[in-house]
Amino acid sequence: MAETLFCKNTETFAESLARCGVKYHFAYPITPATDVMKRMAVILPKYGGKMMQMESELAVSSAVAGAACTGTLVATSTSGPGFDLMQEAIGFMCGADLPCIILDSMRVGPGDGDIVGAQSDYYMATRGGGHGDYRVPVLAPCEGQEIADLMPHAVKLAYTYLTPVLFVIDGVTAQTTETTTVPDYHDYSAEFDVSGWQYTGTEYHPKRALITGSYAHEDGYKMNERLRAKYEVIREKEQMWKEDSIEDAEMIVVAFGIHGRMCRDLVKKMRADGKKVGCIRPVTLWPFPDKAFEKLPASCRQILVIEMNHGQMVDDVRLAVNGRLPVHFFGKTGGDTPMYTLREMIAETSRLMGE
Amino acid sequence: MASLKERYGQTLNLDKLTSYCPGCGHGVVTRLVAECIEELDIRERAISIVGIGCGGFSHHYMDIDAIEATHGRSASFAVGYKLARPDRIVFTYQGDGDTSAIGIGDTMHAANKGMPLTCIMVNNTVFGMTGGQMSPTTLEGQVTATTVNGRDCSWQGYPLLVPEMMRAMPGVKFLARETIGSPKQILHAKKSLKKAFECQIKGLGFAFVEMIVPCPTGLKMPPLKAYDWLRDRMIPYFQPQVFKDEVE
Numbered sequence: 001m002a003e004t005l006f007c008k009n010t011e012t013f014a015e016s017l018a019r020c021g022v023k024y025h026f027a028y029p030i031t032p033a034t035d036v037m038k039r040m041a042v043i044l045p046k047y048g049g050k051m052m053q054m055e056s057e058l059a060v061s062s063a064v065a066g067a068a069c070t071g072t073l074v075a076t077s078t079s080g081p082g083f084d085l086m087q088e089a090i091g092f093m094c095g096a097d098l099p100c101i102i103l104d105s106m107r108v109g110p111g112d113g114d115i116v117g118a119q120s121d122y123y124m125a126t127r128g129g130g131h132g133d134y135r136v137p138v139l140a141p142c143e144g145q146e147i148a149d150l151m152p153h154a155v156k157l158a159y160t161y162l163t164p165v166l167f168v169i170d171g172v173t174a175q176t177t178e179t180t181t182v183p184d185y186h187d188y189s190a191e192f193d194v195s196g197w198q199y200t201g202t203e204y205h206p207k208r209a210l211i212t213g214s215y216a217h218e219d220g221y222k223m224n225e226r227l228r229a230k231y232e233v234i235r236e237k238e239q240m241w242k243e244d245s246i247e248d249a250e251m252i253v254v255a256f257g258i259h260g261r262m263c264r265d266l267v268k269k270m271r272a273d274g275k276k277v278g279c280i281r282p283v284t285l286w287p288f289p290d291k292a293f294e295k296l297p298a299s300c301r302q303i304l305v306i307e308m309n310h311g312q313m314v315d316d317v318r319l320a321v322n323g324r325l326p327v328h329f330f331g332k333t334g335g336d337t338p339m340y341t342l343r344e345m346i347a348e349t350s351r352l353m354g355e
Numbered sequence: 356m357a358s359l360k361e362r363y364g365q366t367l368n369l370d371k372l373t374s375y376c377p378g379c380g381h382g383v384v385t386r387l388v389a390e391c392i393e394e395l396d397i398r399e400r401a402i403s404i405v406g407i408g409c410g411g412f413s414h415h416y417m418d419i420d421a422i423e424a425t426h427g428r429s430a431s432f433a434v435g436y437k438l439a440r441p442d443r444i445v446f447t448y449q450g451d452g453d454t455s456a457i458g459i460g461d462t463m464h465a466a467n468k469g470m471p472l473t474c475i476m477v478n479n480t481v482f483g484m485t486g487g488q489m490s491p492t493t494l495e496g497q498v499t500a501t502t503v504n505g506r507d508c509s510w511q512g513y514p515l516l517v518p519e520m521m522r523a524m525p526g527v528k529f530l531a532r533e534t535i536g537s538p539k540q541i542l543h544a545k546k547s548l549k550k551a552f553e554c555q556i557k558g559l560g561f562a563f564v565e566m567i568v569p570c571p572t573g574l575k576m577p578p579l580k581a582y583d584w585l586r587d588r589m590i591p592y593f594q595p596q597v598f599k600d601e602v603e
Contacts, residue, residue, distance in 0.1 A: 023439065024435070024438055024439055026435060050438060052434075052435075052438060054431070054434075054464070055460060055464040056460065058428070058431075058460075058461075059428070059431040059434075059460070059461055059464060062424070062425065062428035062431035062432050062435065062461065063431050063432065063434050063435030063438070064435060065424075065425075065428075065432055065435065066404070066422070066424070066431065066432030066433060066434065066435030066436035066437075066439075067435035067436055067438060067439040068435075069422055069432075069436055070436060070439040070440045070443075072439040072440075074435070074439065088425050088428070089425060089428070092424075092425050199402065199420045199421075199422055200402075200420065200440065200443065201399050201400045201401065201402060201419070201420050201443055202398060202399045202418060202419060202420060203399035203400055207418050207419060207420060207421075208420050208421075209414060209415075209420070209421040209422075209423070210421065210422040210423060211423050212423065213407070213411075213423060
């Protein structure tokens with residue numbers, strides 16, 4: 001049954017995973033992602049699954065990879081330092097064409113950093129994260145309802161393209177408590193036939209061996225060409241973004257996650273003052289929604305990117321805009337208030353607009 | 356005359372020449388594992404999770420599904436796999452570098468979890484594939500590519516005894532160290548390997564077998580000399596024995 005919950009968005013994430021068919025969740029405690037594994041430990045047995053706490057994130061992602069080999073839908077959740085450790089098996093799963101769902105509830109880095117929310121894992125998330133030429137589809141919901149709404153799509157992405165799918169949620173959004181309607185139980189992975197690739201023994205198929213290492217240099221070339229073809233399709237078909245009032249905008253603000261959510265109020269308030277401001281909120285960070293920037297309105301004079309970091313997504317915006325318009329950046333990370341307030345966002349937007 | 360398949364069964368892939376060096380212990384261990392799988396009739400549900408290193412080739416000589424894991428993580432891969440598919444017979448086949456250097460955490464925690472899994476550690480005291488560097492199990496004074504004056508235990512550590520580290524873990528139900536220096540030792544080793552699989556088939560818990568074998572290439576010795584070295588140096592230190600047998 002669909003259910004309306006008032007809970008933390010990390011818990012909404014867990015509910016959405018379980019209700020979309022995730023059977024096994026592997027994790028290691030880390031703020032601000034621990035609530036996902038806590039909730040999974042409680043709810044997964046109701047769906048015939050289990051949450052398994054591992055001894056490190058290195059072991060977590062390895063266990064996820066091992067479980068994914070069976071064709072079963074599996075997931076994990078972590079934050080920056082744990083996400084670092086998981087890269088080994090995430091890269092492996094990309095090379096091995098294995099599906100899974102991963103959450104990086106972003107906090108301040110580098111090193112141990114701080115447990116307050118941030119968006120500073122943008123590069124890591126969108127550039128692959130480990131060694132080698134690979135990418136991971138990245139979804140960046142900005143509120144609880146969007147987490148629940150995106151989860152079926154995430155599972156479909158993972159099984160359509162046989163790839164890990166990554167959610168990046170800034171720690172502020174992740175820890176926000178709000179009202180969300182989570183869906184009925186439906187195992188979206190069951191809609192996909194995995195018999196053509198799962199490694200479940202010669203009882204079902206002639207010998208299969210999962211090999212990502214090259215025995216001949218040609219193997220490595222072929223693996224990368226296969227991945228390149230996959231990523232080209234994903235780039236073409238899977239860009240997602242939301243637009244708000246850009247038709248006649250003179251200034252377009254680009255933000256994701258919590259800042260993207262705040263831009264709804266920014267646009268409303270500044271429009272009420274007669275300022276023509278619009279917003280583009282990327283929902284997929286990889287593939288980056290280049291298409292949103294292909295046909296900007298002739299009225300647009302400049303673009304402002306707001307992030308909870310020192311400027312990461314702004315690079316992708318500049319690549320998409322390709323010098324056609326000035327692209328400004330406004331962002332901070334860490335501290336008691338690890339992000340700009342709506343008032344500060346409006347002040348900066350107004351300043352750039354010359355008022 | 357009976358065909359090779361009729362004589363040896365389906366598991367061992369006799370069509371492929373192995374890539375193991377002359378005198379390498381992996382050839383014997385790989386064949387023993389294949390024989391155990393054949394005799395226990397688990398070929399169709401057996402999953403081999405191999406490590407990085409020469410042991411990673413082992414699955415090519417068996418007609419079973421296989422996963423080549425990341426370096427050292429075979430045991431964690433196996434834990435995840437077994438949780439999702441408890442009906443499969445999952446075993447790891449790893450070298451001493453994979454099991455006891457980069458993967459010691461994965462190995463120990465998998466053992467402590469006590470899930471029904473079979474881990475086979477083939478210990479030849481060197482990193483064979485990368486050209487004979489020191490591993491955690493390299494003997495005191497042993498010359499390798501990275502211990503040019505012999506392993507100095509005062510700062511390079513002592514040769515690690517992995518089964519002894521697992522001995523106190525209640526979840527470990529079968530625990531042995533075996534070797535392949537003589538036909539008698541090979542037969543004994545096979546008994547332990549078979550029990551390590553039976554332990555999993557019966558769902559009793561974690562099973563671990565360390566196999567002490569020579570690496571003539573890594574030791575830079577002809578095969579016969581490497582077997583002498585196995586007898587005179589390795590076996591006295593490692594002392595093969597069955598530490599724990601709760602399979603009966």
